[in-house]
Amino acid sequence: MDVVIIGLGLIGGSVGMKLKKSNLGYHIIGIDNNEQHASRALELGLIDEIRSLDAVVSADLVIICTPVDNVLRLLPGILDAIKADGVVMDMGSTKSEICTLIDKHPKRKSFVATHPIAGTENSGPDAAFDSLFDGKTGIICDENKSHKNALLVVNRIYDLLKLNVVKMDSASHDLHIAYVSHLSHISSFVLGQTVLEMEEDEKNIFNLAGSGFASTVRLAKSSPAMWAPIFAQNKEHVSQSLETYIKNLTAFKVMVDAADKDNMFESMTRSNKIRKVLDGIDIQSMNAEPKTKEMINELT
Amino acid sequence: MDVVIIGLGLIGGSVGMKLKKSNLGYHIIGIDNNEQHASRALELGLIDEIRSLDAVVSADLVIICTPVDNVLRLLPGILDAIKADGVVMDMGSTKSEICTLIDKHPKRKSFVATHPIAGTENSGPDAAFDSLFDGKTGIICDENKSHKNALLVVNRIYDLLKLNVVKMDSASHDLHIAYVSHLSHISSFVLGQTVLEMEEDEKNIFNLAGSGFASTVRLAKSSPAMWAPIFAQNKEHVSQSLETYIKNLTAFKVMVDAADKDNMFESMTRSNKIRKVLDGIDIQSMNAEPKTKEMINELT
Numbered sequence: 001m002d003v004v005i006i007g008l009g010l011i012g013g014s015v016g017m018k019l020k021k022s023n024l025g026y027h028i029i030g031i032d033n034n035e036q037h038a039s040r041a042l043e044l045g046l047i048d049e050i051r052s053l054d055a056v057v058s059a060d061l062v063i064i065c066t067p068v069d070n071v072l073r074l075l076p077g078i079l080d081a082i083k084a085d086g087v088v089m090d091m092g093s094t095k096s097e098i099c100t101l102i103d104k105h106p107k108r109k110s111f112v113a114t115h116p117i118a119g120t121e122n123s124g125p126d127a128a129f130d131s132l133f134d135g136k137t138g139i140i141c142d143e144n145k146s147h148k149n150a151l152l153v154v155n156r157i158y159d160l161l162k163l164n165v166v167k168m169d170s171a172s173h174d175l176h177i178a179y180v181s182h183l184s185h186i187s188s189f190v191l192g193q194t195v196l197e198m199e200e201d202e203k204n205i206f207n208l209a210g211s212g213f214a215s216t217v218r219l220a221k222s223s224p225a226m227w228a229p230i231f232a233q234n235k236e237h238v239s240q241s242l243e244t245y246i247k248n249l250t251a252f253k254v255m256v257d258a259a260d261k262d263n264m265f266e267s268m269t270r271s272n273k274i275r276k277v278l279d280g281i282d283i284q285s286m287n288a289e290p291k292t293k294e295m296i297n298e299l300t
Numbered sequence: 301m302d303v304v305i306i307g308l309g310l311i312g313g314s315v316g317m318k319l320k321k322s323n324l325g326y327h328i329i330g331i332d333n334n335e336q337h338a339s340r341a342l343e344l345g346l347i348d349e350i351r352s353l354d355a356v357v358s359a360d361l362v363i364i365c366t367p368v369d370n371v372l373r374l375l376p377g378i379l380d381a382i383k384a385d386g387v388v389m390d391m392g393s394t395k396s397e398i399c400t401l402i403d404k405h406p407k408r409k410s411f412v413a414t415h416p417i418a419g420t421e422n423s424g425p426d427a428a429f430d431s432l433f434d435g436k437t438g439i440i441c442d443e444n445k446s447h448k449n450a451l452l453v454v455n456r457i458y459d460l461l462k463l464n465v466v467k468m469d470s471a472s473h474d475l476h477i478a479y480v481s482h483l484s485h486i487s488s489f490v491l492g493q494t495v496l497e498m499e500e501d502e503k504n505i506f507n508l509a510g511s512g513f514a515s516t517v518r519l520a521k522s523s524p525a526m527w528a529p530i531f532a533q534n535k536e537h538v539s540q541s542l543e544t545y546i547k548n549l550t551a552f553k554v555m556v557d558a559a560d561k562d563n564m565f566e567s568m569t570r571s572n573k574i575r576k577v578l579d580g581i582d583i584q585s586m587n588a589e590p591k592t593k594e595m596i597n598e599l600t
Contacts, residue, residue: 069561117510137507166507179498180508184516187491190552191484192574193567194545198479205577207437207466208480210417212522214578215515216484221575222512224568232559242553245494246546252490253542259532261369267493268524274492275521277505278514 001026004051004059006074008032008041009226010119011091012065013128015161016046021130022160029055041125054081061087061153068092069229072101079107087150089114089157093177094233095141095170109147112154113170115139116163117181121221131162138163141170178237183245185219185227186238192220301326304351304359306374308332308341309526310419311391312365313428315461316346321430322460329355341425354381361387361453368392369529372401379407387450389414389457393477394533395441395470409447412454413470415439416463417481421521431462438463441470478537483545485519485527486538492520 003019005012008030019026030047032038038050056062056078064071064078071090078088079102089112090098099113118136120127138158143151158165168176195217199205205213231238255264303319305312308330319326330347332338338350356362356378364371364378371390378388379402389412390398399413418436420427438458443451458465468476495517499505505513531538555564 117508119510119512136510176499176504176508179495180505180513181510183494184491184513186552187487188516189568189571190545190548191487192571194483194541194548195479196573198544199476202577204476205480208417208476209577210419210436210481212419212519213480213484215518216488217574217578218515219512220571221578224565224572227568228561228564231556231564232561235556235559239553239556241494242549242556244498245490246549246553248490248494249542249546252486253539253546256531256535256539256542259535261528261532264528264531265524268489268527271489271492271520272524273496274517277502277509278517278521
């Protein structure tokens with residue numbers, strides 16, 4: 001089976017590595033507009049060969065792993081070009097604009113919109129590793145818009161990657177993911193910015209920062225090339241989440257200014273409830289055990 | 301040597317455990333106004349015996365590990381009560397108000413103001429572990445206000461705890477720690493609050509949250525009883541840091557609303573510089589290697 005992976009960074013590289021290691025006969029063709037990334041991916045054994053975009057014409061499956069602005073740019077042409085039983089999937093962190101763009105495309109049913117909730121703060125082919133997706137959630141959006149066979153192909157890939165499938169519509173995806181993922185990236189990027197601005201002498205940060213700061217600001221190391229298009233594409237929900245976050249921070253600041261320990265205590269006690277949710281997410285290990293039905297039920 | 305530890309939570313419990321395991325003849329007397337915590341600390345072997353506050357009278361060393369409002373409440377009386385060559389140290393996350401309070405105390409020189417930059421999001425004696433402080437930074441403030449012998453005693457304890465000593469004045473401590481520690485706790489508490497408010501159905505958070513969200517919101521699990529007094533006591537610096545953070549978030553929101561990818565990209569690229577600083581902080585392991593002089597020099 002000929003699989004074309006477009007975008008050979010952390011996500012695309014990790015997909016390639018896993019499929020190749022499966023020994024199920026996948027032939028992995030890699031495409032990246034960054035030539036160094038492409039040759040590095042070949043060198044690392046993440047792909048079998050480097051080709052240009054016209055390789056999609058004969059592909060059985062095309063997996064788009066580029067930043068989401070390039071998904072928009074590439075997807076219509078790829079759908080035009082693929083063979084009749086070819087399947088296309090993307091793995092981007094936004095879904096609505098992508099799905100809207102090709103909603104009326106004659107080959108819409110050949111496309112499956114997906115989003116694996118997996119990643120690290122590192123990027124590029126050297127950041128790839130084969131257990132990146134193990135036990136993580138893989139979202140498939142607007143399933144009813146895709147052909148049954150296309151869904152079968154994508155589910156097989158998700159199975160191989162050990163992703164646990166969750167299904168939702170693309171509009172809900174973009175709303176919820178704004179809060180649970182996009183907002184935490186911005187809070188971290190801006191925290192990093194604020195501390196760097198204040199501490200011109202980085203030695204102070206290094207000396208005084210503990211594991212708490214490191215944990216909170218970890219996402220500030222993430223790739224701007226990946227995240228700028230995500231925030232732009234999901235701007236309404238991201239803006240709404242930021243507005244609420246800023247409003248809540250401002251309310252907290254009022255309590256700080258008044259040294260109002262009682263209300264700060266109450267507010268933080270409410271936030272403590274996040275522990276119950278986090279206990280289901282293994283942040284220590286990149287090889288988290290799959291989230292079981294039982295764990296999900298406990299939360300309901 | 302009789303050591304009295306007041307406050308038998310994560311910090312006090314971990315100090316007790318480490319000193320007892322040293323087999324250097326420390327006799328550890330534990331005090332906690334929470335009786336359950338006290339008996340649990342005894343049960344866990346973190347202390348040798350439980351006593352009441354009058355035990356400080358005969359103590360060689362008193363280590364105050366309570367929330368910082370109780371440090372203020374307890375410290376003057378303890379200084380009044382200790383014997384002539386007794387030493388008192390605290391381990392709180394704020395230093396100015398504590399140092400100002402006892403600045404004119406006749407036994408000021410018996411007190412050493414300290415702050416180990418160590419902790420987890422867990423609290424209580426059950427959260428204690430003996431490597432909590434290994435390789436972390438231990439700050440000693442206003443050294444010139446303490447007697448040489450008192451400093452010797454405290455340095456020996458810090459050495460045993462494997463803390464790397466950094467010296468600074470209490471005003472600088474409170475300013476810098478507001479940015480590098482207190483602000484990241486608020487950003488995390490309020491992020492948790494914002495997401496919980498939005499996601500009434502916690503299943504959505506559980507299904508959609510990845511390790512990035514878990515990392516950013518980890519500190520929202522921290523103890524409100526510990527943090528409310530810290531924010532109140534360091535309110536000026538904390539408020540200033542929050543103001544800058546909110547200003548920067550608001551500026552980022554303007555870019556999101558305008559889908560201004562170029563400026564978002566630039567802003568995030570600047571934040572990426574935090575990687576260099578974080579690379580010196582081991583967030584994976586609680587047993588981080590000591591930060592070496594070389595690593596610190598690299599940052600200068």
